[in-house]
Amino acid sequence: MLHLEHLTLSHFRSHRRAEVHVDARPVAIYGPNGAGKTNLIEAVSLFSPGRGLRRASAQEMARRPESLGWKITGMLRAGGDAHEVAFTSEGGASRNVTIDGKPAPQTALGRISRVLWLIPSMDRLWIEAPEGRRRFLDRMTLSFFPDHAQATLDYEKAMRERNRLLKDEVRDAGWYAAVEAQMARTGAVLTANRQSALARIAAAQAGAETAFPAADLELTSTEADIPEDEAGLRAALAESRFRDIAAGRTLVGPHRADLYGVFAAKGIPASDCSTGEQKALLISLILANARALAADTGAPPLLLLDEVAAHLDAGRRAALYAEIGALGAQAWMTGTGPELFEELGEGAQRLEVTEDAGLSVVRAL
Amino acid sequence: MSRPNRSEIDTLIDLLARLPGLGPRSARRAVLFLIRKRGILLQPLAEAMQAVAQNARECLNCGNVGTTEICEICSDDTRANGLLCVVEDVADLWAMERAGAFRGRYHVLGGTLSALDGVGPDELRIPQLKDRIAGEEITEVILALNQTVDGQTTAHYIADQIEDRVALSSLAQGVPIGGELDYLDDGTIGAALNARKRL
Ligand SMILES: Nc1ncnc2c1ncn2[C@@H]1O[C@H](COP(=O)(O)OP(=O)(O)O)[C@@H](O)[C@H]1O
Ligand SMILES: [Mg+2]
Ligand SMILES: [Zn+2]
Numbered sequence: 095m096l097h098l099e100h101l102t103l104s105h106f107r108s109h110r111r112a113e114v115h116v117d118a119r120p121v122a123i124y125g126p127n128g129a130g131k132t133n134l135i136e137a138v139s140l141f142s143p144g145r146g147l148r149r150a151s152a153q154e155m156a157r158r159p160e161s162l163g164w165k166i167t168g169m170l171r172a173g174g175d176a177h178e179v180a181f182t183s184e185g186g187a188s189r190n191v192t193i194d195g196k197p198a199p200q201t202a203l204g205r206i207s208r209v210l211w212l213i214p215s216m217d218r219l220w221i222e223a224p225e226g227r228r229r230f231l232d233r234m235t236l237s238f239f240p241d242h243a244q245a246t247l248d249y250e251k252a253m254r255e256r257n258r259l260l261k262d263e264v265r266d267a268g269w270y271a272a273v274e275a276q277m278a279r280t281g282a283v284l285t286a287n288r289q290s291a292l293a294r295i296a297a298a299q300a301g302a303e304t305a306f307p308a309a310d311l312e313l314t315s316t317e318a319d320i321p322e323d324e325a326g327l328r329a330a331l332a333e334s335r336f337r338d339i340a341a342g343r344t345l346v347g348p349h350r351a352d353l354y355g356v357f358a359a360k361g362i363p364a365s366d367c368s369t370g371e372q373k374a375l376l377i378s379l380i381l382a383n384a385r386a387l388a389a390d391t392g393a394p395p396l397l398l399l400d401e402v403a404a405h406l407d408a409g410r411r412a413a414l415y416a417e418i419g420a421l422g423a424q425a426w427m428t429g430t431g432p433e434l435f436e437e438l439g440e441g442a443q444r445l446e447v448t449e450d451a452g453l454s455v456v457r458a459l
Numbered sequence: 460m461s462r463p464n465r466s467e468i469d470t471l472i473d474l475l476a477r478l479p480g481l482g483p484r485s486a487r488r489a490v491l492f493l494i495r496k497r498g499i500l501l502q503p504l505a506e507a508m509q510a511v512a513q514n515a516r517e518c519l520n521c522g523n524v525g526t527t528e529i530c531e532i533c534s535d536d537t538r539a540n541g542l543l544c545v546v547e548d549v550a551d552l553w554a555m556e557r558a559g560a561f562r563g564r565y566h567v568l569g570g571t572l573s574a575l576d577g578v579g580p581d582e583l584r585i586p587q588l589k590d591r592i593a594g595e596e597i598t599e600v601i602l603a604l605n606q607t608v609d610g611q612t613t614a615h616y617i618a619d620q621i622e623d624r625v626a627l628s629s630l631a632q633g634v635p636i637g638g639e640l641d642y643l644d645d646g647t648i649g650a651a652l653n654a655r656k657r658l
Contacts, residue, residue: 258574266579269580271615
């Protein structure tokens with residue numbers, strides 16, 4: 095089972111120095127508002143490629159007011175395989191990664207760990223702008239396809255190149271074609287990865303016994319249809335050049351994809367569901383994703399569930415804990431008080447986070 | 460020789476710290492090391508640098524760095540075998556030469572296409588490349604560019620410009636010599652599989 099065994103934070107947000115020893119069981123974290131619970135699981139979210147669950151810059155993560163650098167270390171274990179991972183950020187620069195003492199690109203994290211999360215700001219995911227849904231989809235996709243991170247970086251790089259050509263109103267058709275070929279090559283990978291992640295999640299939902307409602311998901315687009323294959327994407331980009339010059343940016347491609355969700359049992363779009371139902375759909379998807387990964391790779395991902403327990407009634411909460419227990423996932427869950435985690439019983443370990451003179455204090459119980 | 464004063468040493472440290480891969484700390488260590496080995500290292504180094512500073516130049520034909528107007532590779536007739544290997548920069552050319560596997564000539568672009576960095580086709584040595592294909596009776600151009608977005612964009616651009624004049628190829632991607640499958644990333648494994656050969 096994939097889990098973190100040992101985690102240290104140094105000068106990371108409200109934590110000046112924190113050290114946590116945990117086993118593979120779920121981790122229940124409680125303490126008053128503002129104590130530093132989310133900061134702690136934000137540190138765990140950095141064990142996957144990207145900017146973590148708040149999408150913050152490394153600079154923002156540095157403990158204020160000192161704003162020196164920060165450091166996180168952790169021992170990731172999956173079965174007999176253990177990796178020592180360390181992140182350091184100095185002078186506001188984005189984090190440097192070492193794996194087993196060797197410098198590694200951030201994208202390499204996708205190969206040794208998988209991390210999924212649900213945070214309160216995602217409650218409005220179904221009704222807000224497509225970016226949030228796309229990010230959610232890509233986080234799920236990355237969990238199945240570690241190369242999704244690099245493909246995304248490459249696609250975005252090629253698109254920034256193209257957008258620059260558009261802004262500078264460059265007229266060299268060959269240059270556009272060369273850049274568009276890169277966008278098409280990587281963009282087709284993105285779409286294929288996303289589609290196949292959705293297929294796996296659909297399959298996992300179909301086979302599951304769960305207290306949470308299934309969602310039918312479909313990859314859609316905020317604009318015209320996005321061609322899925324490389325040749326089609328290349329042609330669409332070439333065709334869109336004049337329009338894109340006028341817009342000053344690229345209007346077609348997988349960066350404009352959207353995720354359409356339907357509450358399957360009722361046939362109602364997720365955006366029209368009640369707030370509670372919308373949240374239940376997200377929980378359901380995270381669990382389905384975790385189940386699919388467990389079936390695929392033999393190990394469920396790390397789950398970070400920020401303030402999830404508070405919004406569930408006791409019955410649903412018990413069901414969530416039972417499903418996490420059955421998965422064997424190391425789920426890091428936060429809440430304001432220990433009573434929210436009672437139903438976990440011996441099946442979890444507990445950390446209390448409190449604040450003392452502006453500093454977070456983490457205590458194992 | 461008089462004892463060099465602090466500020467001369469500082470100047471040397473500051474200059475070395477600008478080298479790729481060096482910072483102020485490593486530059487200080489390097490300078491201390493050089494001063495301790497003044498006779499066997501610092502003096503010969505100073506002379507070698509002096510000589511290179513006076514004589515180093517870019518080959519007018521291929522962009523390689525040497526000490527003559529036309530570099531050794533371009534002046535060597537045995538290397539006019541019709542093969543031309545296009546690389547991004549001189550370091551890549553030297554890497555190919557170290558490998559010793561290629562007996563044709565090179566063309567150094569001096570970078571990659573990048574609108575964001577303000578490098579367009581005219582900033583690279585692409586016009587010279589076209590001239591050489593005709594002038595040196597090139598039969599095959601090998602695009603040995605990096606597997607980065609900019610490298611591949613550049614390769615695509617050049618291919619588009621010359622594909623009707625000459626045969627084109629690129630380096631294969633795949634399992635490195637001594638590489639263990641278990642340690643390779645998915646992209647490399649995929650590329651190696653696509654480039655598989657029949658036994
Ligand atoms: N870079 C930082 N340096 C110091 N404190 C920070 C930093 N970023 C956030 N904080 C503090 O962390 C606290 C919030 O912690 P958080 O983990 O979100 O609390 P909660 O326990 O409610 O989840 C706030 O008091 C905030 O001021
Ligand atoms: Mg919080
Ligand atoms: Zn030359």
